[in-house]
Amino acid sequence: MVEFAMQHAWLVPFLPALAFVIIVFFTRPWPMLSALTAVAGIVGAFVVSAFAAYGVFTSPEFMEKPLVYAARWFSMPGLNIDVGVQLDPVSAMMIFMVSMVASLIFIYAIGYMEGDPGFSVFFSYVSLFAASMLLLAISSNLLEMFVAWELVGLCSYLLIGFYTHKISAREAAKKAFVTCRIADFGLLLGLLSLQIIFGTLNLAELAEKIPHFEQYTTFGMLSLIAVLVFIGPIGKSGQFPLHVWLPDAMEGPTPVSALIHAATMVVAGVYLVARVMFLFHEVPSAMELVAVTGGFTALFAATIAITQREIKRILAYSTVSQIGYMMLALGVGSMSAGLFHMWTHAFFKALMFMGAGSVLVALHHKADIWEMGGLIKKMPITGWTFVVGGLAIAGIPPFAGFWSKDEILAQTLSSGHYVLFAMAAFTAFLTAFYMWRLIFLTFFGEENPENHPQESPPVMTVPLIILAVLSAVGGLVGTPWANVWSQWIFFGHPHHGEPNYWVMIGSIVLAVLGIYLAYQLYYVDKAKVKAKELSRRFHGLYTLLYNKYYIDEIYLWFNHTIIDGAAKLFYLFDIYVVDGIIVNGLGHLTCLFGEGLRVTNTGRLQNYALVFFLGVLAVVIALAFTGPSAAGLIMGGVK
Missing domain, CATH: 1.20.5 (Single alpha-helices involved in coiled-coils or other helix-helix interfaces)
Structure with a gap:
């Protein structure tokens, strides 16, 4: 089965794409059958990807040379484009993570979308969404990846604007689509430049040619290409200044938010930067751009999140900030740390978005966290699994987020980026603060008598429990002592650095301080009064951040x-x-x-005859008055 999965890895994107076709043309009138078709497609993709990943991670030869098989897609003199599959540790990890998280989201969506008139249409869209992301992850060349990249953008447009009766949803979908198209124009220019200069968009061939770029182009041109390529991930991954679409994307159904933020669209930009790390590695200034963009975005989004009131909007800015962490890691040269945080983030961010969806369903889509309170008593599974996610993202050991965030901080410090390290460390403190502000206001404290919540059905809570377990133990593969992750996911050479205990202790202290401050402001007696008084005292700053x-x-x-x-x-x-x-x-x-x-x-012959006659008459009169000399001159001219 392992050999079959590796040789037929194209089934990973094909199965959910097939589910999309079946739902659109056959099962749409039967909602539950459509849902089961979608679930079968993504679970089938997960099974194939699991066996393929097992084959890759038990075969050391794939560390040096990936398994690539392709078919000719397009051919003309001077241009040959293949469509194919590339299996290596990075792509194997990606398809395994995406298909696993998407499978849980699909199952959860059966309960969340129950009774919705667009039930079948929703599952057709998310099936195409998952298929597009899986194709992007497994593509062997950048043109194929770009096609999948644009399909991901199309699906996000359809799903963000899924509630077409809401003006806000339609506007949010257009905002996301237009913002990402601006970024994708830069990416397209970069890809065209790579094809023109290096004669290929095949990942393996570019990885061999770009380190010897002097034979093909100048350093300045390569720098421009790197910047153009990075513009695409800036938009797709919601990095400053093209981050504005991501919080508005919360207008879509909550399973869509979980898919976008945990397993598909937003992480696509991080994955693309990691995939073409051989390009950025040759341009130190481009690496600095990636690092600075990520570090600034992480802090920028975290400061906004501390004032927001809507539960999903807080999580959205949290995603912008966490993606900034991943970009920071890639920019300082650690693909291992960046993708490790993408791995752990997928678990706890999917968990928290799905937990938020469970809360919204229970409260009839009341989204303001200040109108909640005490929900953990009525919704214990949702509440306690959300707490696990909060511990993971805050960076409390041994939960998953601690190990990946600590690795990013350690790598940033060891690379000599001290300012970026300070920004990332302060962001860690803010993350713990705003996330536990959300938890204390939503699940603890005094109950709102207007709310009458009930726990969500098992189809929604069982995926929450599974993700909570993954959020708790999913980071153990990357501990400094296990050293499993960095042996497989790396660029250049495996990283075997010693654990930085001072960074570990510091990150734990910052996380605890953030949680404690949130506890004092939003949980203890009259805490809400203190928080509101604090916002009034710093009204200007609060207004700036809130807006x-x-x-x-x-x-x-x-x-x-x-x-x-x-x-x-x-x-x-x-x-x-x-x-x-x-x-x-x-x-x-x-x-x-x-x-x-x-x-x-005029076109009339008599008029022309009259003009001719008058002309002759004028000549005769002229001859009569000017004498023989003029006549001779005229006659001489006639001769």
Whole structure:
């Protein structure tokens, strides 16, 4: 079975894609059959990916040379494009993680979407979503990956705007689509440049050629290509300044939010940067750009999250911040740490989004955490599994997030990026604070008498329990002592660094301080009063953070003032200059000449005879008055 899975790894994206086709054309009238078809497709993909991953991780030869098999997709003189599969430790880990988390989300969605009129359509969309992400993860060349990349964007548009009756959902879908298209234009330019200069988009071939780029192009051109390629992940992974679409994407159903943030669209950007690390490694300035972008975004989003009130919006800014951590790790040269955090983040972020969905269903989609409270008494499974996720993301050992976040901090410090290390450490403190602010306000404290919650059904709570277990133990594969993760997931050479106990102790202290501050402000007696008083005392700062630094308003002003203003100027120029003066002016001038010529060019023979006669008469009269000399001159001219 292992050999079969490795030789037929193309089944991993194919099975959920097949489920999409079956639902669209056959099972759509029967909602539960559509759901079971979708679940069967993604679980089948998980089984194949599990066997394929086992085959890769038990075969040391794949560390040096990946398993690649492909078929010719397009061919013309000077250009050959293959469509194929590349299996190595990175892609094997990715398809295993994506299919596993997606399987749990699909099962959870059966309960969450129950009774929705678009039940079958929803499961067709998420099946295509999962298939697109799995194709992206397993692609052997960048063009194939770009096709999957755009399919992921299409599915996110369809799912964010799934509730088409809501104006906010439609606007959020358009915002996500347009923002990502801006970024994807840069990525497309980068890919075209790679094809033109190196003559291939095959990952294995580019990995061999780019280290010897002097034979093909200049360092400046390679730097430009690296920056263009990175623009795509900035948009797809919600990094500053193209982060604005991600919080608004919460308008879609909660299973979609879990898919986007934990296993599909957002992590696609991180995966692409890791996949082309051979490009960024040759351009130190591009690596610095990745690191600075990630470090700044991590802190920037964390400061916004501490003031937000909607449960899913807090989690959304948390994702922006955590993706920033991953980018920071990649930028300082540690693919192992970046992808390790992507691995652990998938578990606890899917857990918390699905826990938030369970809360929203129980409270009839009341999203303000200040209107909740005491839910853990009525919803113990949802509450305690969410607490596990909160411990994991805060970085409390031995939960998964501690090991991966500690590895990022240690690698940032050892690389000499002291400012970025300080930013990442402070972000760790803020993460613990805002996440436990959410937990204390939602699940603990005084109950809201207006709420009458009930625990979600087993189809929703069982996936929560599984993800809670994974959030607790999923990071043990990457402990400094086990050293299993870094032996397989790395760029260049395996990392065997000694554990940095000072960083470990410091990160634990910061996490505990963050949780303790949240406890004092949002849990103990009259804590909410203290928190509100604190927000009034620092009203200016609180307003700035609550309004997300007014970035959306700045973009809106830029759109309405600069873009719309420029469009109006071009419109007026077109109407009054191009159409009015040039086009219409030429038309009027032509009409004027036409009117003049129409007097002499009548088309009547008698008029032309009359003109000829008058001309001859004028010559005769001239001869009569000018005398023989003029006549001789004229006659000489005639001769």
